[in-house]
Amino acid sequence: MASLITCPHCGVRPKEEFTIRGDASVTRPSPEADGEVWHAYVHLRDNPRGLHKEYWHHTSGCRRWLVVTRDTVSHDVIDVSDAGALA
Amino acid sequence: MDLMRYSALSVFLNALRGNKSWGPAWRAPEPKPHYDVVIVGGGGHGLATAYYLAKEFGITNVAVLEKGWLGSGNIGRNTTIIRSNYLLDGNEPFYEFSLKLWEGLEQDFNFNAMVSQRGVLNLFHSDAQRDAYTRRGNAMLLQGADAQLLDRDEVRAMVPFLGFDSARFPIQGGLLQRRGGTVRHDAVAWGYARGADRRGVDIIQNCEVTGIRRKNGRVVGVETSKGFIGCGKLALTAAGNSTTVARMADIALPIDSHVLQAFVSEGLKPFIDNVVTFGAGHFYISQSDKGGLVFGGDIDGYNSYAQRGNLAAVEHVMEAGTAMIPGLSRIRVLRSWGGIMDMSMDGSPIIDRTHIDNLYLNAGWCYGGFKATPASGWCTAHLVANDAPHPTAAAFRLDRFKRGYLIDENGGGAQPNLH
Numbered sequence: 079m080a081s082l083i084t085c086p087h088c089g090v091r092p093k094e095e096f097t098i099r100g101d102a103s104v105t106r107p108s109p110e111a112d113g114e115v116w117h118a119y120v121h122l123r124d125n126p127r128g129l130h131k132e133y134w135h136h137t138s139g140c141r142r143w144l145v146v147t148r149d150t151v152s153h154d155v156i157d158v159s160d161a162g163a164l165a
Numbered sequence: 166m167d168l169m170r171y172s173a174l175s176v177f178l179n180a181l182r183g184n185k186s187w188g189p190a191w192r193a194p195e196p197k198p199h200y201d202v203v204i205v206g207g208g209g210h211g212l213a214t215a216y217y218l219a220k221e222f223g224i225t226n227v228a229v230l231e232k233g234w235l236g237s238g239n240i241g242r243n244t245t246i247i248r249s250n251y252l253l254d255g256n257e258p259f260y261e262f263s264l265k266l267w268e269g270l271e272q273d274f275n276f277n278a279m280v281s282q283r284g285v286l287n288l289f290h291s292d293a294q295r296d297a298y299t300r301r302g303n304a305m306l307l308q309g310a311d312a313q314l315l316d317r318d319e320v321r322a323m324v325p326f327l328g329f330d331s332a333r334f335p336i337q338g339g340l341l342q343r344r345g346g347t348v349r350h351d352a353v354a355w356g357y358a359r360g361a362d363r364r365g366v367d368i369i370q371n372c373e374v375t376g377i378r379r380k381n382g383r384v385v386g387v388e389t390s391k392g393f394i395g396c397g398k399l400a401l402t403a404a405g406n407s408t409t410v411a412r413m414a415d416i417a418l419p420i421d422s423h424v425l426q427a428f429v430s431e432g433l434k435p436f437i438d439n440v441v442t443f444g445a446g447h448f449y450i451s452q453s454d455k456g457g458l459v460f461g462g463d464i465d466g467y468n469s470y471a472q473r474g475n476l477a478a479v480e481h482v483m484e485a486g487t488a489m490i491p492g493l494s495r496i497r498v499l500r501s502w503g504g505i506m507d508m509s510m511d512g513s514p515i516i517d518r519t520h521i522d523n524l525y526l527n528a529g530w531c532y533g534g535f536k537a538t539p540a541s542g543w544c545t546a547h548l549v550a551n552d553a554p555h556p557t558a559a560a561f562r563l564d565r566f567k568r569g570y571l572i573d574e575n576g577g578g579a580q581p582n583l584h
Contacts, residue, residue: 079467079475094477098467098582100421113567120579121419121510121566125408127470150422150468153475 079153086160087140099133101125102145102161127151133161171275190355191362196369199395200228202549203387204402205374205410207231209240209350209535210527211402212357212368213542214549216274219364221543222550227366228396230389232373236354239404242472242504243535244427244449244461246440248285248345249310252301255560255572256513257308262557263540264310264344270539276356278348279454284439285345286315286323288489290334294444298340305342313341324441328491334445347440347451347459353538377413377524384414384524400525400549405470405505407528416519418528419510419566421581424469424503425461425532426478430496432456437490446485457499460486464506464532466582473503506532512584513572516544516554517563525549526563531584 082090101123107115127150134144143161148154169175169188179186202218204211207229218224231237247267249260271278289298295314302312316338321329329336358368369391376388377399386395403410405422433456442449450460462482465474479501487494509515509529514537516527527545530537544558554561560572566579577583 081476093475100468100580100582117567118417122417123408123419123421124417125421125468127406127409127422130468132468148467151470153469153471 079148080155083134083146083155084158085136085139085142085144086158087142088136091136091139095136095138096144097135097137099135102131102133129156134158171277190359191368194367194369196228196367196372196389196391196394199386200367201226201397202400203227203394203396203398204229204400205387206238206402206404206406207235207358207368207370208238208402208404209353209357209538210404210530210541210545211400212354212361213538214400214402214527214545215361215366215368215542216357216364217543217546218550219361219366222546224550225365227361228394229361229366229368230372230374230387230394231368231370232390234370235358235368236351239504239506239534240354240538241351242427242502243350244451244459245347245350245453245535246285246345246449246451247280247348247536248342248440249536250285250287250301250305250312250340250342250345251574252304253572253574256574257304257310259540259544259557259561260536261305261308261310262543263537266539266543267348268344270356274356274360276352276359278352278356280346280348282344282346283451284341284343285442286320286339286341286439287442288320288327288336288339288444290337290445292337295337298444302340311342311344313343315339315341323439324437326490326492327441328489331488334488345440350535357542374410374413377410379414379521383522398523398525398549400527400545402527402545404528404530404534405507407507407526411526411528414519414521414524416521416526418515419579420507420529421468422470423464423467423506423508423582424471424474425464425506426474426482426501426503427459427461428479428482428501429453429499430458431499433458433496441489443485443489446488448482448485448489450486450490458493458496462486464508464582469503470505471503472505474501506530508581508584510566510579510581511571511573512575512577514541514561515563516541516548516558516561518548518552519563
């Protein structure tokens, strides 16, 4: 994986400043949603071999949540966006 | 060439013939059009499943399909540790069953797997951790495993070179499982492959499964790089590629694939004669018979299929290692590599049927798959043969996530990179 991540707020920063949360493709259901829907949200993952959108927290920087698009085979980082801008 | 039984006499006679008469250990067959059981994945768990299907359950019309070569996945990439020191009821009987199978494995499959019960020592560093390890040791004893709590002096007598006087993580003692130890990992793959092959199982290497063909809600066979292969039952034992293979049958799994790195140092004189793990960080170490120190730590923490990791995790492992054994700072690392872990949402595995009647799943081993190999194979074979779970694997259900019966040893929650 690239050692440097381009944060949309802070610019080029070392990867170690970030904390990886995981899959950003799942959407939190409403509290009233069916148990099946919650099960899918909490547990089931696409786990793609290829491009993967994931939540990264810039823990040691601006502390914004970001969405990083990354290739799980080559580890190349394709895109970094602010999670709020995508919501 | 005859596939002979190995013995001291056969070694002697072959030595007299200049070791030119050894036959291959298993055949290289072309796939037949149909098998009673097809197993996807020729790693440790797939080969063990085939071996026990043939030996214990009398099902010999079996094929193991491996997309690479035998031992190319995690069975050849792990840190070779065996142990049964789990806390929870769903886990401990299974891992103790596995340890008992390890103890008789070499005689059972007539192959030298260098099973070495040199002891596994888990260090603790605080009063609270001593209490937690006491509880774990008692849970092990209740399930028929062995466990022994050592105080600081007893640990010092065993491994005097640890960092006992660390100001931050002083070593207070350890939980020792004497029956734990190490096994020559790729010999496990070879032994199971040879044993399965001798009983009629076809092991087909360089045969990648690309699709699962279904008809009327049942699996009828698999599309592969060597053409269609029909089957009566299909078992998936694809480890880090489990979600990829399960998706071919439209099954979503509670699994993320992560990379775990391992390391070996330059060869040294005998230095550490058991397995020691750090309690204040994730680090485990043993010494191979060639003299290299074999060690590892945490997963890197991001989804990966790359079989290689990053320097941040390397640095973390080295820091934990030198905190536990200060002398490690003088030792040079020879090699590092990565393996792809099928990290489940509770850190425990799945051995279960699926909603498709004749499709069986073995997955979610996280980074604990090697020690589980014999019991995993036995229990998966039991499930495939009888359509009922083996008693020690009954908790490893696929639907436990939906039903709330998680087996979460360390309370990490549904966050694979925390397990």
